[in-house]
Amino acid sequence: MSTPQPPMPQAVPTWQATPGSAIPSYTSPIPVVRTHLGHALASEWTKIRSVRSTMWTLGVFVLLVIGIGLGAGALVANSTSDLGGENPLGLGFFGLLLGSMCVITLGVLTTASEYGTGMIRTTMTACPSRGRVLAAKTIVFFLVAFVVTLVAAAFVAFAQTAMLEGHGAKDPSGGEWLKGTIGVSLYIALLGLLSLVVGSIVRHSAGAITIMIGLLLAPLVIALFMFAESLAKVRNGLLEYSIPNQLSVFYSNSLTASGPSGWEPLWIILGVTAVAFAGAYLLLEKRDV
Template identity: 45%
Template sequence: MAYTSPLPTPRPHLGHAIASEWTKMASVRSTVLTLGSLVLLVVGIGLAAVSQTSGENFRGTPYTAPALFGLLVGQLAVMVLGVLTMTSEHGTGLIRTTFTAAPDRHRVLTAKYLVVAGVSFVAIAASVTFVALAGAIVHHRPDAGPHDIPRELLGGLAGSFYVTLLGVLALAVGALVRHSAGGIAVMIGVVTVPPFTGGMLSMWEATQPVGSALIRYNSPVALMQLFGLPDADTGSIPPAWVHFALLFLVTGAAVAGSYLAVGRRDV
């Protein structure tokens, strides 16, 4: 006679996978430290910038600008978080246990994407909003000029979403390469190499078009556009939606590749 458990056995669903991934993220020291460094960088550098500026510095400049200074560095922490969410399990061998307990690999990967995206966006948006409100409280005086604070906060949220997409892209890269150092190196290259390479290629006439494109299409420029920072030559900088579309295409392709790779590989 077959054994029948007296305990209810509900069918596993995405909610269970999300709860599992959240538990793993909250219990692993490296991910907690990575999130802490993100908040510390954005808030710390942002408040330092607020304390060293005056109201005149914000004439024509949004109150979210100090948060951008920290986010340009803090985005590296988001990318590290995305990579480690996948590669740490490969490094320890826990990925075999995960896929044994939850055979639906696509569900597990979806849960990882949702948890990383949700946690990253909340942490970034809260940090940016805190710094922006601090700047508004300290410097909202007549010499700062008129400010549309809700619109500036909306730009900060758009920038937060952009960096969140970088974290999602990092997770996809981690799923593809399955190596922490390799995944982090790829993401650092994606963010930091284009501006420097563009500057060097712009020195020669033959490669100037490529160099100019790399200078105009990169993460720091995209964030400055989204945060609404003034630019001396706005005609040459693509609008914010172009940067979003480009990142969506790259991230979408990487995510699709990660689903194919995770579904077909042994682990």
């Protein structure tokens, strides 16, 4: 005759107090807060300002923009030649062109470095909404890049205008001031944002930086070696829409007689960045971290 089996103990103790029970209920002292974009922005701001790569890349960027800009202005100011009525703000082009490589590098590192270190898993655990993470990185980086570029470009512009007064330079108009400071800062910030998106797609720092440096310089270099007359249209297209030429448009010193003009380079880089952002978002939602 079989003996009755004892009742199985409860697998998980019930901590919730029942009515009339002497066991008190437990309430966590930690408040439960519904997360939102503001929390993601605070997290990304903490990360971008606390890593050493941010200070190094932005520091070198400021040194290049200000150093080359003031050096070019001093060279012209101490020479016997004058600008012949040219816009003095155009001398800031060379520093920004070289400095843009620093912004590109920082943009890539903002996303790709987290995949290299595995930090992205912690980020996605803290904020499971991947679109929110990408949006927070985008907003924080864009604002940082824009503000730093604007401060450096405006300082160089005012310094060059004062240095070259009386050397045949014309007084820049309001539109030229706007394009040579805010316009060029928006372009550089969007270029860095495109680098951030490429870093999110490639997930490899060295590979994404190589792609962006190639995008910056390759069209112009390739066009310079297209001597055949049959390649004239291709050569002109590469020259007109190369990043250096689009950057020079903001200083009214376009490298070609045709191509983008006015504010068109800003709309071009904005459209390219928007398409790349949409692709990065779709891949981020589909791929594992």
